[in-house]
Amino acid sequence: MERHTTSTSHLIQTVRNGLSEMTWTTFFAVLVFSCIATRVISGLQSRQREYDPKEPRTSRLAPYWFPWIGHGFQIVWNHLGLFESLRESMDEPVFGIYLRGETYDTVVSPLMMNTVMSSNASNAPVLDQALQNVFGDRSLTRSVQLNRNEEISDNVAELISKDSFATEVSALITKFLQNNVSNLVTFSRSPVDMPPWERDSDVTMSEEDNSVCEVKLFELMRNFMGHNLSTLLMGEAFLENFPMSLADLWTLDRNYVPLFVGARRWIPSPGVSSGFAARDRLIHVMSVFYRAFSAFDDGIDPGIELRDLDDVSELVKQRMRTFRKLDLSPGASAAANLSLYWDIVEHTTKITFWSIIHIFADGALLKEIRTEIASCVNATRPTREETGFPFDEPPKLNLDLEKLLVSCPLFKACYYETLRLHSAGISFRKLESNLTVTESKEDATEPRTYKLSKGKKVVMPHGVYHNDPHRFSNPDQYDPLRFIVTDATTGAKQARADPIAPFADGLYGSKNNNFTERAILGFTASIVSMWDIQSASEKELAVPPHRTTWGAFHPAKDVKVKLKPMV
Template structure:
């Protein structure tokens, strides 16, 4: 009897006593037990899913731990790792996530994506998702749901910031002029904050040398690039008064974007997650600023004086003016307009400026590729200082930058390949739709063979959501060799161009070297799966004309005007990334030493 363990007899009284004395421990045990049961049940359902017919399957649901919420927290706080882990561990082109009681189907195959976005367009709708994002992320009022989002966004495109003509060309020309004006003055080399530009004050500028023509400073490169790009674009699009009246807008945008995914999922500010309360406060300030802008615009439209802070409303781009008039015609209040314009402000800044940084840092990292690009862009991106014989003055003129963006686009395949590779590697767009009618999708034999499986047909039901995270395809080793490595050569192909078919520019070069009838030419090569995945549109380059050309202009201008080196002189180190709204962001800053190339 000495080795026996005697358990006390459990009575109702002793149970009540245990509950009253250890309520916290009991609660934790109950939660753990509930999560374990949920995990087991979801795993069983995943293994024994419904078969609709002998040829049709329902997408497999990834097991989860938390009842009702399912994958909500993981999708909001670590979206990249969740989706990539699910893709790599599910040998199928489609799987499902469970989020707050609803099924979210994820498509990873380009052929399924093409079928969805082209053939099944009438069976899906973006309205529900866009309304959700506008309400949760940008604070739109529920009464804006009366808008037909599919028709309304065809004109405004708030969520994607895709301008249509003629606004794209008008804004592009104005932005290029602003880049040419601001780029030579990006760094003032002034020690006093008062004398520095807005983007310098946010970049921790440290003067290393201010001696005449040998001016050198150290900066936080990411902060400098993103704020310089943001201020330049905002000034062009929103008008000259905008940054003077609302100088903290860029900083609030970065804080808001830092937890954008969590805010979209409705995770409240009281959740103990780093930066979330700050993101909500930044959004409130952004909305207040946009309300002030729209109030001033309405007053100016009515022919009255909007006040000293908004005395140059005529400088607001025609693109924004047309948007404001469209919102007014749709019956939106000033508060609702603020939410719509914040979506535009967020999209055009958080994507373009981060892509410019990643593009720049990858080019600088590879010295050989950097030299090739500098040689390629030199005829179309020129930095110089006018001489006394040109100006007629003895005092030295400030440097000038001249950009030929059309030639940067059609005559610089190396630069453009680096841009597309940056988009492939660092952008994370998602096409989200709600299913309004049951349908089936079948994977192509080519995609199935590439993944080593048989083509499969999947059934999708009305009321569910369906999404295409394009980053899953862009980092899939079946389609891209070493997908997590930056290699712009994958977008280049060498071809021979006959002298009679060459452009006028190529003909002039050929006249200088008439010894060869044909000449090798490097051309941009876009993977077919990109056009397939988006329904005959370039899925990764959803920027449109404005964003693509603006990005190339910024990168070419930075490379031409400034000599950028790592501060410690030990070579460039690409920082690790964290998830962002539209583009992955660097986790850490990079200190760079910069001086002007124009003496």
């Protein structure tokens, strides 16, 4: 027994000595060798194969460098660049990528995308992964799928598409803009007198002209829209009682991609750590809000801070009532509400910024847009003689949002072109049955056919198609006229989104829906009509480069501008 103990101790000591003698040089050498071996093996496996032209093909897996991680680092860093490079190198419309030990089929042909999206396939896996990794809970989709009561529905896309919801949204957006767009900046020198969106946007008054101020445009647009959209969705009491929620939402948005692909809290990255901390605070806020609404809905006093919740939107009310019927925990319902809140607010705020900066950066386009929308939206200011007061009244906004949507084709085309240039969403599907997809004759002289197997997860990166020079001449240029079509019979011009359809999915359906379109066009038109925006420097106002993220892009840097009221 003593001899056995001695030999065991000697073996343990030998292992310890071996590990202690392993230098960092040896460790990195092993790591580099593993990566090279992985690249060689995956490269051999992805080589072109002989196919029977009469039989459907299967996807080839793209080569990768990192064991188990696969293409993960490239997806986090720049997913659009990865998919574009693989489209060229693989020279096929369907290919496989490897991520965290799992293979995904990637489809880059628009006809094939349409086939997959209209097939018997589910987008639940991406929602489930987002709820688990980004928003902290995964029980929503499981609970909805297991429930068989047709009266209980959490179909957000269906509710948003209803005419009644569109009417409600138009009225609310018009109300918020008429009340607040004149106070985009207030020219107050004291932060106490500023609205919350102005305090967080680095506003400075001009020393030469008290009707001009300098501001970071992206921060101002994001905070202004974020505050108003939050109030529209969640009611006034939400941000009044949880004023730091928007700042936490922006932090979560910055770190969405690493959290989504599975980054862990212990990773030594300040961004990831702050993302988890912001998520935890938002989950707590949403849990408190859900409990308060449940009490309010039952006629019980929820407390003085959240007593008045009657102005919560019907969209959020219906979701929280659904969660109560499903008997979800406060944490699960909080994750679900947070995911919808993020899905709407991050996309709408960023696309509005890009729309505004493009219009104001082109003087000729700005003039055309103002002329076109003048019959739908305009700003006026009563004179002192008209009011009888010895001071100027605030400007007033007149807005007909429904007319704006149907009678301003150039303005609407600017919105579509902004979506094409500054968003690169990704749609995910899990196939419920075998599926065969074929290229269109526009894509290939000899269209290829592929077989996608049941249970396969399919990725569709829409940005690859939107930046394809074979489909869009000079795809890097901003050209809204590519979305203008002329009716052969009447000669009337219309803006058509067909060149970039289908739009990429969000977590809850298409990003181009009744809500986001009305919000983006309404906010953009109101600011174009009421405010003048110029570069804060002597140079012309320029559109900044963007930083590729999932969904709508962030500007790589903010733009310092001068703001002045038009009236």
